[in-house]
Amino acid sequence: MNAERSSSELRRAPALDVVEWFNTPVPISIDELRGRVVVLHAFQMLCPGCVLSGTPLAQRIHDRLAGPDLVVIAVHTVFEHHEAMTPVSLAAHLHEFRITMPVAVDRHPEPGGAPATMTAYAMRGTPTLVVVDRAGRIRHHLFGAVDELELGVALGRLLAEPAPTDQS
Amino acid sequence: MNAERSSSELRRAPALDVVEWFNTPVPISIDELRGRVVVLHAFQMLCPGCVLSGTPLAQRIHDRLAGPDLVVIAVHTVFEHHEAMTPVSLAAHLHEFRITMPVAVDRHPEPGGAPATMTAYAMRGTPTLVVVDRAGRIRHHLFGAVDELELGVALGRLLAEPAPTDQS
């Protein structure tokens, strides 16, 4: 929660470069979410830290806070065991663990490498939680275990910020 | 977290009517904390919901968030088993559980009844968490188990509010 920079340095959240969506009737664009706080949860379905901690937390943020002011999007950023974590397996995982938040499947520019969205966000691994403010700028980038109280405070502060005007 | 009222209805936080303090060199006055968010944790040292959940959470808020903008104060509001929860016993409890946040001992107007601060805040039992905004008004009053994520969001929102001017 200490990684805040001055506003002028803040990086705009890159577009989601993904190939498939679950739990949403239409693809979701980060740009179209301007005005809302966006919580991105990057995960792999067989990553223990995701299954045991990161994904349940993201789902709870979705259950308790998602609405006109906040959106949670999970991105399946597979960078290892590619054959074990196909979209078919992911669908079964989402069903079994009752994951209802929107989930995107990251795109692989070439077989076996790191996927496109993971690279665009410079993520180091999974789980990673990225929080984007109402103006579309990355405000928090958290790798690994997250303190729930501190995350809540960070989200509360961002929710209290005014939505940007059209020109921002 | 749903108990917000319009600002005009908000009740000013009553003074702490207490007889003894631990973990602070001088008594703390709610009035003097104007400008800061105040988290009040009402507890009894032998209440299981306090020992197992409420008090550790209050202590963690103290550890992670206490500073120029937020203060945590615990109040020992004994309303049962009075002889078992004297200040001598409380001191041992604080020592054993490594509780370092400021702790006040609620005053009993008459033996055996509900204590003064608990009554002034209309608390129903322990643990109770009361959150006071920078302007000294009660914004949240939570009895029993508290969702940590939602509490964090509520605190983040209050921390984002401007401090009152002298006339407020």
Added chain:
Amino acid sequence: MNAERSSSELRRAPALDVVEWFNTPVPISIDELRGRVVVLHAFQMLCPGCVLSGTPLAQRIHDRLAGPDLVVIAVHTVFEHHEAMTPVSLAAHLHEFRITMPVAVDRHPEPGGAPATMTAYAMRGTPTLVVVDRAGRIRHHLFGAVDELELGVALGRLLAEPAPTDQS
């Protein structure tokens, strides 16, 4: 733990009808384990009750109790989401969750149905824990959550039984 029957009624543990093994240099035969207590853990890699509770417990039994007197064997008994839980996916799961106990892959007599060992043991779902005594007889068959203390007592009692003589 209440399902004990008189010895004359006890059922002999069926053979493991499986197609592949992980974490063991050679296939394991229930019959050849006569003289040892055998703990069978039937699971599916995407079953939440397995991932969060049953499989970690089986692995801990393996870590703490496996030896000359007790063997833990996990059996991957896939009866749903077959395409999502192939041996390739299972290998990644075992690697990621650091599962080191022997794991067998149950055999499917026909595509899409219940697998052979699961059927032979009349298992209702996953996780299922079956405990076989030193004489090769099923003594406990537990579906779902298991109380660790009671399971320990049951294992301690079986470990205290003498190994069968050759003629038993």
Added chain:
Amino acid sequence: MNAERSSSELRRAPALDVVEWFNTPVPISIDELRGRVVVLHAFQMLCPGCVLSGTPLAQRIHDRLAGPDLVVIAVHTVFEHHEAMTPVSLAAHLHEFRITMPVAVDRHPEPGGAPATMTAYAMRGTPTLVVVDRAGRIRHHLFGAVDELELGVALGRLLAEPAPTDQS
């Protein structure tokens, strides 16, 4: 669980040298429990390791295993904060935490020192779990955190031992 000695070395469990009992109509004598496995839980009501872990475990052993073959006895062995942990406070603690197993209050030969039963058993602190076999001999002496699975196995093994004959 590794502290087993050969039977000839095993120490007979000393008598409980206590001054008061809760949760039992009559005092309990270790000697009169010959033939049963006895689990002794030494604790202090304000010791965090007791409140959070040791006492709930002892109570669960009582709930699940107490009967003709096994008895659980808690002993309040106060060796610090004496004024904070009087029998009056203990009574409130037992009530609040719904502790229903028999509880004895250890005797203090002199004010402020270690209590008699704690000394007789050479306990180092709280929580301590002592397991006595059917023949009245100490078989396990565990200080601090206890692995529930391993404790269960140890109890299962002792429960499988025959009761001593009258002359043992």
